[in-house]
Structures are given as structure tokens and as C-alpha cells.
Amino acid sequence: MSHNMLLVFELTILVLAIFLGFEVISKVPTLLHTPLMSGTNAIHGIVVAGAMIVLASGHKGPFVWVIGFLAVVLGSANVVGGFVVTDRMLEMFKKREAAKPVDASQDGKGGS
Amino acid sequence: MSTNLSDLLYLIPIVTFILALRFLSSPAHARRGNQIGAAGMLVAIAVTWVKAGGASWWAVVIAMVIGGGFGAVAARKVRMTAMPQMVALFNGVGGGAAALIALAELHRFLPPPGRPHIDVLTAIALSGLIGAISFAGSMVAFAKLQELIGGRPITYPGQNVGNVVLLAGLVAFAVALAAGVQDQWLLWIVVGGGALFGVLFVLPIGGADMPVVISLLNAFTGLAVAIGGFELENNVLIVAGMLVGASGTLLTLLMSKAMNRSVANLLFGAFGQVSAEAAAIAAGGQGGGTVRSASAEDVAVMLAYAHKVVFVPGYGLAVAQAQHDVRQLADLLEAKGVEVSYAIHPVAGRMPGHMNVLLAEANVPYPQLKEMDEANPEFSRTDVAVVVGANDVVNPDARSNQGSPIYGMPILNVDDSQAVVVLKRSMNPGFAGIENPLFYNPKTVMLFGDAKESIDKLIADVKTL
Numbered sequence A: 001m002s003h004n005m006l007l008v009f010e011l012t013i014l015v016l017a018i019f020l021g022f023e024v025i026s027k028v029p030t031l032l033h034t035p036l037m038s039g040t041n042a043i044h045g046i047v048v049a050g051a052m053i054v055l056a057s058g059h060k061g062p063f064v065w066v067i068g069f070l071a072v073v074l075g076s077a078n079v080v081g082g083f084v085v086t087d088r089m090l091e092m093f094k095k096r097e098a099a100k101p102v103d104a105s106q107d108g109k110g111g112s
Numbered sequence B: 001m002s003t004n005l006s007d008l009l010y011l012i013p014i015v016t017f018i019l020a021l022r023f024l025s026s027p028a029h030a031r032r033g034n035q036i037g038a039a040g041m042l043v044a045i046a047v048t049w050v051k052a053g054g055a056s057w058w059a060v061v062i063a064m065v066i067g068g069g070f071g072a073v074a075a076r077k078v079r080m081t082a083m084p085q086m087v088a089l090f091n092g093v094g095g096g097a098a099a100l101i102a103l104a105e106l107h108r109f110l111p112p113p114g115r116p117h118i119d120v121l122t123a124i125a126l127s128g129l130i131g132a133i134s135f136a137g138s139m140v141a142f143a144k145l146q147e148l149i150g151g152r153p154i155t156y157p158g159q160n161v162g163n164v165v166l167l168a169g170l171v172a173f174a175v176a177l178a179a180g181v182q183d184q185w186l187l188w189i190v191v192g193g194g195a196l197f198g199v200l201f202v203l204p205i206g207g208a209d210m211p212v213v214i215s216l217l218n219a220f221t222g223l224a225v226a227i228g229g230f231e232l233e234n235n236v237l238i239v240a241g242m243l244v245g246a247s248g249t250l251l252t253l254l255m256s257k258a259m260n261r262s263v264a265n266l267l268f269g270a271f272g273q274v275s276a277e278a279a280a281i282a283a284g285g286q287g288g289g290t291v292r293s294a295s296a297e298d299v300a301v302m303l304a305y306a307h308k309v310v311f312v313p314g315y316g317l318a319v320a321q322a323q324h325d326v327r328q329l330a331d332l333l334e335a336k337g338v339e340v341s342y343a344i345h346p347v348a349g350r351m352p353g354h355m356n357v358l359l360a361e362a363n364v365p366y367p368q369l370k371e372m373d374e375a376n377p378e379f380s381r382t383d384v385a386v387v388v389g390a391n392d393v394v395n396p397d398a399r400s401n402q403g404s405p406i407y408g409m410p411i412l413n414v415d416d417s418q419a420v421v422v423l424k425r426s427m428n429p430g431f432a433g434i435e436n437p438l439f440y441n442p443k444t445v446m447l448f449g450d451a452k453e454s455i456d457k458l459i460a461d462v463k464t465l
Helices: A001-025 A028-056 A062-104 B003-009 B011-023 B030-052 B057-077 B080-109 B118-145 B159-178 B184-202 B207-233 B235-258 B263-268 B276-288 B296-304 B314-320 B323-335 B352-359 B372-381 B449-465
Strands: B306-313 B339-344 B370-371 B383-387 B417-425 B444-448
Touching: A001 B011, A001 B057, A001 B159, A001 B207, A028 B003, A028 B030, A028 B057, A028 B207, A028 B235, A028 B352, A062 B057, A062 B080, A062 B352, B003 B011, B003 B030, B011 B057, B011 B235, B011 B263, B030 B370, B057 B080, B057 B323, B080 B118, B080 B184, B080 B207, B080 B352, B118 B184, B118 B306, B118 B372, B159 B207, B184 B372, B207 B235, B207 B263, B235 B444, B263 B339, B263 B449, B276 B449, B296 B417, B296 B444, B306 B352, B306 B372, B314 B323, B314 B352, B314 B449, B323 B339, B323 B352, B323 B449, B339 B352, B339 B372, B370 B372, B370 B383
Parallel strands: B306 B339, B306 B383, B339 B370, B383 B417, B417 B444
Antiparallel strands: none
16 A cells, blocks of 8 residues: 555544544443543553554664653553553442342332 | 554454443443453554564563553552542553654654655654643643642743743644654654643643543543554554544533533633632622531431432542442431432532542442432422532532632532531632632531541431431
8 A cells, every 4th residue: 555545544544433432432421431531541552552563663773662661661551550440440330230229129219 | 464464453452442432331331341442452462562573572571561560550559539640640651652652753764764754754743742741731630639739720920821832832843843854852842842831731720620631631642642553554543542532522522511611711711710809709708608517416417307318429528538438328318218319510529420430439329329400400309418528519609600710610509408518628618729608608507527527427426316
């Protein structure tokens, strides 16, 4: 693929991703906005893939190597931290789902 | 691995990320979605590993162990109440990584003959700039939320003008870079200046506006990562980054709508900077009214003999970690036949949906959580509204005082109920630094002290009734 074709192709996916993002995220209830933010936070941790590519090309000089190394450190902190925090949050939402039938008798009045 | 094959395999993480977001539409399978997303991330890392082809592999491993280890420990240890700053921190490091990639990529092309295309240069300049802003801005947000620096807006004369000039200068440098002035220093200036701009840009924003800032910085990092995908010709970075960019933008708009202020006003209005006029009105109001403070016993009686009690949680609940105690008190009241619900303002707390997460931790049943539109009509038939560490979201000045910085923001109308109990540490104005006439309302009684201790006292007293 020529460079220009590739660019047009990449721009196309970029624009489609914007619309897809709006579409998917508008279905997330307010209740889950914090996990949404934290979950998307983990997803942009994909930057670690870019950082790995940079570090692997590090034989081109110590500068690129050091920068790439730092980028992989930051990127992997982003990925691991992001997914673990989100999992901890969502775990609580799930637990309550199970606890709900038990509570139902008590809060018949408060509920609905 | 050929580029075609790796691009094909990259479709796996792309699909899992989209599924992860789709699964967030219901709490029932949200966690599964997150796990699918994490699995997709592992695939992306494995494919990249093979594609990158073994060079410096030990360095990659060491860097991942350091970064991943830090991320895992920090994420496991953090208390649920400190989530917003953790999200800000992880957001910042992602932005930092994107800026570093830009620096390394430009260096790879220098010195000539490696002359990159203009679009690659544009991408390098942009992701360097946006990534740096996101990194530094998130670190300031982290420091504010962690209360390493004051939550109040920090302002100085010529702030907005200075910021605009700085940003314009940085954009000019970025354009020069994209146009082909190939000098590594130019990018260092763009990245360093971007970091400075990030600090100056977040510093004046008050603590109460943090949900908006964090959403926006999240969008910035996503955007920087997506643009990084153009530098590296990597589709998964483009799609994943842009999904996050769209999500952060949407949340930012939702938040500013909930506060009835434009995004521009939120970001450049140095919110919480009390205008002289508003201060005068507030002072006048204070002169006329007095604050009634009550003992825990009095409040316990009010609650136990009420028909309907609504809890209004705010950031103070998070700070005091009182969510479990509130739940316990609510259970106790329900056992006595009191109808209990929770009214949740969209911007209560320090990030979107913050209160929902805390109350979820305390296992509060969903049907008791009422959003603002649902909660407001109910206050008129509520006997006691209990405000736990909330301030601005129940401030009647938002309805009536045109000089108030929060004028026009929709609030929870707790003053419609028969009585209001405010649990508060002291009479100091809240995080945002705005006076609240609710405290001087004759219907209101104040229960001073740490929210958790106060609630515990209430529990003990209600039990004896």
C-alpha cells in the first residue's frame, strides 16, 4: 500500500472509531460512569504496544532505548493498574447483584 | 511477523475493547467485559512482542515488570475512596508514554536521509503536545485530589491570556516541526511547553470541577494514543485510542450539562473564585441567619420517627469512608419502618458516578439510588434529608443568587423537605470554597464532626430508641 493510501485508510478507521465510541458509550448507565472512565483508562494502555515497538528498535541508539524503556514502564503501569482498578470496582457491583434477592424482603417499600 | 498478519491479529484486541465497552451497559456483565478487554490487551501485547522481533527483549521484560508491578500494587492497595486520584495517575502515565513515543519516533528519523512524511511529522508533534498536556495535567489533578496541594482554584492576573499565548506558541512550534524544520529541540520545546501548559491549565480549576477535568484529560490521552497510532502505522492504537477519546469527550459534555455550564466556562472560568458581589450577598445572608447545631441524640429521634428519609452523599462521605456506616444506619431505619433512599447528584464526588461506586461497595440496593430528576420531586414528601458531606450540590444559591459562581447549576432541592440534617466537619466552606445559605435555613440543623463518627453515633442512638 502506498503511503497516501495507508493514510486515507487510517483516517477512515479513526473517524469510524469516533462514531462507534459515541454509540457504544451512550448506552452506559450513569451508575457505571466511574468504571467506564477507569475501563477506558485501561484501554488507552494499549500505548504500551507502541512503546514496545519503540524499545525494540532501541538498537538505533541509546536515546531511543532509554525513552522506549521509560515509555514501556509508564505504559504497562497504565495497562495493569487500569484493568485491576476497574476489576475491583466492578466486583462490587456484581456482588450486590447476588445480594439483591436477600434484601428484597426488607426493602420492598424503599424499592420500586 | 508480516504487517498483514499482525494487523489481522490486532483485530482481536480491537473487538475485545469494543465488547468491553458494550458489556458496561449493565452491571450484571460489566466485570466480564473488563476481563475480556484485559484478555484482548494480552493478545495485543503478545502480537506486538512477536512483531517487534526479539530485539532488547530483556529490556521489555524488565520495564514491564517495573511498570506493571507498580500498577498492580497501587491498584490493589488503593482504598475505594481514593479511586479518582488513581484514575488520574494511570491516565497521566498513559499520556506520558504517548509523548515519549513521539520523542523517540522523531529521533529515529533524524538525522537525514530518513525524511518522514508530513503527516507522520504532524502526528509526532500533536501526540507529543497532547500527551505532555495530559501527563502534567493529570499529575496536578492527582496532587489536588490527594490533597498534596490545595483543592481551591489557584489564580493570578493574566492567567487566561498567558495560557492562550503559551498554547499558541506551542502550536506554532508544532506547525514548524510538521512543516519540516527537523530539529529534535523543537519537539523537546513542544513537549516541555505542553507539560507546562498542562500544569497551568489544571491549577486554576477548583476541586469541585475535577470530574470534568478528569474526563477531559482521559479524552486527551486517548487522542494522543490514537495519533501515536499514525506515527507507528498501528491500527489497534488508532481504534483503541479514539474509542477512549470519544468516551472522554462524551463524559465531559455530560458533566458540564449536569452543572449547566459550558465546557469553556468550566475550564477557563476558574470556578469557585468567589465574585465580590456573591460574597457580599452571602455575607448579608449570614448576618440575618444563625446556624443551629444539634446533638446526635436529637437527630436520631428525628430519623427514627420519620416516614421518609433521603440521604444525600457527597465527597465528605468518601473522605470519611462512611459509606458502610450510612448503609448500616439506613438498614436500621428500614427495620423501624422508615422509607429510605439515596439522592445522587451527577457531579457529587470527584469523578463521574463516584457516589454510585462507593454505595455499591457498601451493597446498597440499586432501587434505592435515585438520580437527580427522580429524587427532586420526592423531597416535598420527605421528612428528613440527611446531607452527608455534600455541599455545592445542595446549595440553594445555585437557584437564586445570580452572583454565585454556581448560579444555574441544577441542584438537589433538599430544602423542600420538612427538615434537613447536614453532617459536616466545620463551618468552613467546602472544597470549592463557596458559602452555602442552606446551613442558615431555619429548617436545617447541623451535626458537626467527622461523617463516619457522626453516623456511628446516630446508629448507636437509633438502636436505643
